Amino acid sequence: MTNRLRVGVAGVHGHGRGHVDTVLAAPDLELVAVADPRGGGDVPSSTREFADAVAMIDAVDLDVVVLSTPIPTHAGLARLALARGAHVLLEKPPVASVADHHALVSATDAASRAVQVGFQSLGSAGVAATADAAASGAIGDVLHYGAVGLWTRSEEYWRRAPWAGHRVIDGRPVADGVATNPLAHALATAFAIAGAAAPDDVVGIDADLRRANDIATDDTSSLVVELRGGAKVAAGLAVTAPTRHEPFVLVRGTRGFLVYVYTLDTLHVHRDAAALPRTYAFERTSLLDNLARHVRDGDDLLAPLARTGAFTRVLEEIVTGPPPAPIASQLIRIEASDGETFRTVIGVEEAVERVAWEARTFRDLGVL
CATH class of the missing domain: 3.40.50.720 (NAD(P)-binding Rossmann-like Domain)
Known part of the structure; x- marks a missing residue:
């Protein structure tokens, strides 16, 4: 060609x-x-x-x-x-x-x-479809948005590079925590669905950061972010789960809730009046392909820099805020698998899910 x-x-x-x-x-x-x-x-x-x-x-x-x-x-x-x-x-x-x-x-x-x-994740048509479903009244009025991420990462993962496991090195932010790197898509996707793009769209951040590993950043965290207009995004994110789960964005309403699994591009609509959810699948466009079409034909960008300002506002708060608190040793299991060592947190799955569902941090829930 x-x-x-x-x-x-x-x-x-x-x-x-x-x-x-x-x-x-x-x-x-x-x-x-x-x-x-x-x-x-x-x-x-x-x-x-x-x-x-x-x-x-x-x-x-x-x-x-x-x-x-x-x-x-x-x-x-x-x-x-x-x-x-x-x-x-x-x-x-x-x-x-x-x-x-x-x-x-x-x-x-x-x-x-x-x-x-x-x-x-922002290359998927499911992001706009989930935002449209939230605005349609199918689940009543939106109470809040949430994000759930439960992955596993080994101790070796936090030593994969000189900057790994740090928030700042020599005064320069590296932001390698769970909320800002491995599970950053959860926050970015939740903000996109909630319509938060600019840094000024974030008006309040309650960050409760924890760590099970011997690192300088967070690996098990909860955040409640208040947006302009009164909406909230509550994120429970951890790479200390015993098994990997597909992460998702939650939209909780007065008459049901939405679950958007952004790794699979599927939307599950749970309505109070229905016994079973309705599930919809969406196509995803490569961001590089989309950028190329933007350059050639003027197509709108799917993940323009301007759309990520709310995420960066939260990243800045995490990097410059108090260091993560160590999780009590009695809540940590240490296990070896395939030559790597994993620290998992007892009860982390339920704790993370409660953060998203109740829009409260670990601290406010009295867990971990």
């Missing part, structure tokens, strides 16, 4: 490899450059390889830059790419502060270029 968009990917190992594969599989995209201090990996011989993202952006004429790099580098690299005339796909979490969010939004406007944020 002629006139393919020229793409450079910074950070090509781990999650970044998925971006490389997406570009290579797309007929309208060309992988012209990659950057990673660990080497470029398995890429075509025609792809230029760099050890440094700045060098790649400076040296190569790119239409799109994909940034899958540590969070402290996001704002600077994205601004550089925009200044060089490229559009950007920026991995989550996008930036580490509200000030960086505003500055990068201004840079996108000044450059007449786009920044799409890698919250893959």
Whole structure:
């Protein structure tokens, strides 16, 4: 295909490899450059390889830059790419502060270029469908929104990189906690369904952060976020569960509730008058494909930077607020599996679900 968009990917190992594969599989995209201090990996011989993202952006004429790099580098690299005339796909979490969010939004406007944020869940048609169902009256008036995330992560996970398990290193935010990295999609999706986009849409945050692991950030957390207009989002998030559950967004109403499983793009409508829920499935669009169509045809972005300001407001509160409290040792089980060690918290599944259902933190519930 002629006139393919020229793409450079910074950070090509781990999650970044998925971006490389997406570009290579797309007929309208060309992988012209990659950057990673660990080497470029398995890429075509025609792809230029760099050890440094700045060098790649400076040296190569790119239409799109994909940034899958540590969070402290996001704002600077994205601004550089925009200044060089490229559009950007920026991995989550996008930036580490509200000030960086505003500055990068201004840079996108000044450059007449786009920044799409890698919250893959926002590529699903189910997000808008859930918001529409909440507004339709099918479950009565909305009482509040919730998010539930229950995953498992080993002690080794928190040592996967020098920045892992930290909120801040050398004064630079890294935000590797459960609410801001592994289960960040839960918050971002809940905010999207609740209609919260800008930092100013968040007017209050009650964050009750806990940890079972010997880390400097949270692995078991509850938050109640008050939004402009009076709505609330209550999130119970943990990577200390004994087994992995599919995370979901809850919308609790006066005559029923909605459960949107954002990893599966399915909406379950529970109405008080019905014995069984109704389930709907939705299609998901690749955010890189959507960005390419935006560049070529002017399609609306599904996860534009401006839509993630509420999330960044909460991230900033978590990073700059009090450190997470250690969970009592009698509530922690330590088990080995497949060469890794896992710390699980007794009762965490019920506690997290109650946070979302009752819109109260662990502290207010008197649990954990």
